Amino acid sequence: MSDIASVSIARPLEEVAQELGRSFEEYGFAVIRDHGIPQALIDRAEAMSKAFFALPDADKRAYHIPGGGGARGYTPFGTEKAKGAEVQDLKEFWHVGRELSEGHELSQFMAPNIWPGEVEGFRATFTELYAAFEEAGGRVLEAIAIHLGLPRGFFAPTVEDGNSVMRLLRYPPLEGEDAEGAIRAAAHGDINTITLLLGAEEAGLELLTASGEWLAVDPPEGALVVNIGDMLDRLTNGKLRSTTHRVVNPTGEAAYRARYSMPFFLHFRPDYVIETLPSCIDPAAPEDHPAPISSHDFLMQRLREINLA
Known part of the structure; x- marks a missing residue:
């Protein structure tokens, strides 16, 4: 997996922040071990x-x-x-968002969740997992700040x-002689601040390096893959890279079964x-950075580009 960082965030963050930051600058990706999300909850x-x-x-x-x-x-x-793609991705998905109290000042931006009645314990489990993801993400952001x-x-x-x-x-199982190596999710960058991904142990996730090569991301079992999103790329004026990535069908038996993952x-x-950090502006080119934009306006702009709004 080349020298994409693989670090334990159970260690003091001051000890891992520079290695994480190097990986985010070079690849836009890192692997996080000991992230604190209980394996029993994941299972x-x-x-x-x-x-x-x-x-x-x-x-x-119906949902x-x-x-x-x-x-x-x-x-x-x-x-x-994907942005610029001619065909839709081969996937179906379910979204769980933040639960806000009635009358919350941000409720205009976030619809209430809906929950399937057919799967017992669904709401409690994914409410717990959402909170665990958020805690792990907060720790990664602390390391980025350092x-x-x-x-x-x-x-x-x-x-x-x-x-x-x-x-x-869920990516469905594919059939036929062209299944191996088929593109399940076209090349794209993520819109958000950072993405934390569970379920990347199944082969297929690839990132596009600065030299234009596709590099497989192959984390150890139970680890999180974390990547920089467009919002953080914009905030840092490209210092931390939102890297183009894709999901391809693997070869062998895995090509013919469904693939599941859980990104946050x-x-x-x-x-x-989102206004460029002063430390990320080149004094020699003080105007060379993106214009300020609210994260909501940026999100809506991008959702229209990927056919979701």
Whole structure:
């Protein structure tokens, strides 16, 4: 896996921040071990995800929200496509978002969750997993802040009550002689701040290096793959890279079975203005950085580009 960082965040973050930051600058990706999400919770969530996707198509589609941009509930096959792609990705997914109290100041930006009644314990399990993802993500952001020379807690208020989304994802089994090496999710970059991915042990995730080569990401079992999203790339003026990546079908037996994963798209608050960090502006080119934009406006702009809004 080349020299993509693989670090334990159970260690003091000051000891791993520079290695993580180097990997995010060079590859936009890193592997996180000892992330604190209990394996028993992961196992339970994976079983419930598979149980939901095994339901009849009509039952799943009852949880699809037309016009909802896929933000909550079920999104069927043939909906989302990568920016610039001509065809939709081969996947179906379920989204769990933040639960806000009634009358919360940000409720206009986040729809309430919906929950399938067919899978017992679904709501409790994925509410717990959402919180665990958020805690792990917060620790990664602390390490990023240290790497950037910012106060360790710099990102905490920027993501507090952020529009983060957990996706339960299923790529169907493919058939025929062209299954091996087929593209399941076209080359794309993530919109959000950082993405934390469970389920990348199954071969197929690849990132595009700066030299233009596709590099397989092959984490140890139980580890998280973390990558930089477009929002953090924009905030750092490209210092931390939002790297193009894709999912290809592996070779051999794995090519003919379904693939499941659970990415957590950690987002800034909708009202947070993404304005280039002063330390990431080149004094020799002080105007060479993106214009400020709210994270909500940026999100909506990008969702329109990928056919979800």
